[in-house]
Amino acid sequence: MSFQAALTNHTPFSAEKFVLMDLDGQEAVLILVTATFEDAGRGFKVAEKQIEPFVEDVYAGDPETSSLLAENDLSLAKPLVDVIVTATAYAPQGKPAGQVPVELRVGDLRKVLRVSGHRIWALRSPSRPAPFMEMPIRYERAYGGTNAASKATFLPNPVGVGFKGVVSRDALQAEIPNIEYPDSLMGGPSDKLRPAGFGPIARWWDPRPKLAGTYDKKYLDSRWPLLPLDFDPRFNQMAPADQQSATLVGGEPARLVNLTRDGLWDFRLPRLEVPVHLVYDDTIEETHPRLDTILIEPDHRRVRLTARLCRTTVRGRRALREIVVGQVSRGWLKSRREHKPYLDLGGTLGSVRPAPPYFR
Numbered sequence: 001m002s003f004q005a006a007l008t009n010h011t012p013f014s015a016e017k018f019v020l021m022d023l024d025g026q027e028a029v030l031i032l033v034t035a036t037f038e039d040a041g042r043g044f045k046v047a048e049k050q051i052e053p054f055v056e057d058v059y060a061g062d063p064e065t066s067s068l069l070a071e072n073d074l075s076l077a078k079p080l081v082d083v084i085v086t087a088t089a090y091a092p093q094g095k096p097a098g099q100v101p102v103e104l105r106v107g108d109l110r111k112v113l114r115v116s117g118h119r120i121w122a123l124r125s126p127s128r129p130a131p132f133m134e135m136p137i138r139y140e141r142a143y144g145g146t147n148a149a150s151k152a153t154f155l156p157n158p159v160g161v162g163f164k165g166v167v168s169r170d171a172l173q174a175e176i177p178n179i180e181y182p183d184s185l186m187g188g189p190s191d192k193l194r195p196a197g198f199g200p201i202a203r204w205w206d207p208r209p210k211l212a213g214t215y216d217k218k219y220l221d222s223r224w225p226l227l228p229l230d231f232d233p234r235f236n237q238m239a240p241a242d243q244q245s246a247t248l249v250g251g252e253p254a255r256l257v258n259l260t261r262d263g264l265w266d267f268r269l270p271r272l273e274v275p276v277h278l279v280y281d282d283t284i285e286e287t288h289p290r291l292d293t294i295l296i297e298p299d300h301r302r303v304r305l306t307a308r309l310c311r312t313t314v315r316g317r318r319a320l321r322e323i324v325v326g327q328v329s330r331g332w333l334k335s336r337r338e339h340k341p342y343l344d345l346g347g348t349l350g351s352v353r354p355a356p357p358y359f360r
Helices: 219-222 330-337
Strands: 006-010 014-019 029-040 044-046 068-070 081-085 089-091 100-104 109-116 134-136 253-257 266-267 277-281 284-287 290-297 301-314 320-325
Touching: 006 014, 029 320, 081 100, 089 100, 284 330
Parallel strands: 006 320, 081 290
Antiparallel strands: 014 029, 029 044, 029 301, 089 134, 100 109, 100 253, 253 266, 277 284, 277 320, 290 301
16 A cells, blocks of 8 residues: 555655545545755755645644745645745835835746835825835735624635725734735725735635535535545645746746845746656556645745655555655666565665756
8 A cells, every 4th residue: 555655765855755535535645845945146056954845834823813824735736836935025225115016927927016115094095105124025914804893804815904994913003005916006995905915825715715616415415524526626726826827847937026135036946857766566657746836935045846746546456565756776676676675785775876966
């Protein structure tokens, strides 16, 4: 069974396996490769400290009243590539500014937001923004919120500011969002905006629940505890809709504007080249995990790529015995195919020497 299959990782990245249940109730093994890179000036280098797959959600504070910082990686499938940016907006040239445009470009994705200093209502119009040097780009500072008095919640962003008079939770008690789309600006107290940000959307925030399927009496009687038949795997996409891509594979150019202290960060995404060998009773399958999550952290000049591979184990059929992440020698492959012990004279466990870079 796949839960008994040992995983050996020959790469400098983090690799883990998890055994989950698929839509049909079959056992599925999920293999995650997470690769963390640091900016080396002219390209990236492998970070000394690799970030392991997230196995639980991480919030800025109380999950009911704060934004999601990182979502667990335990999804069997993500049809698109999520691009997430954990960032701060910086005033250009180190001089205080009332408003700062920020921009994200990655391959075919381009997104521009406007970041303003704190504002309040002045005769039902926004006051002039207070100058600022830096501003965290978080959903607490975007349009939305929960009005405790009326028990009304803006489901696309329950932790924001501006919805039904909700003020921000910081000490300045701003009444108007700091972060907006340039074509969706708040001009009056009753305006409704698209929440603006670069971070992940929690599973219970709109529009994700609409993709989770139908949980009615028929489901409870005939389907529970499996996911409903109309479950849409796009539910697993945590990025805002305009930060999801069907084309990114790694290697694309990227640009961040006013999201670093020096104002501009141009780079090219690393492209993973990590083979995975799945050793069954009767065969060895060589495949590659698919990139589906890109986390960019400009304050650390760091990029984290997550690639995913899932295989279902059908009961009574061939068993998955071993999982090897990375390049292996021809001798190791030959020994596995012939079901013979591998004579490991060099103590390499079958890995290739010199070790390949596994990215370009």
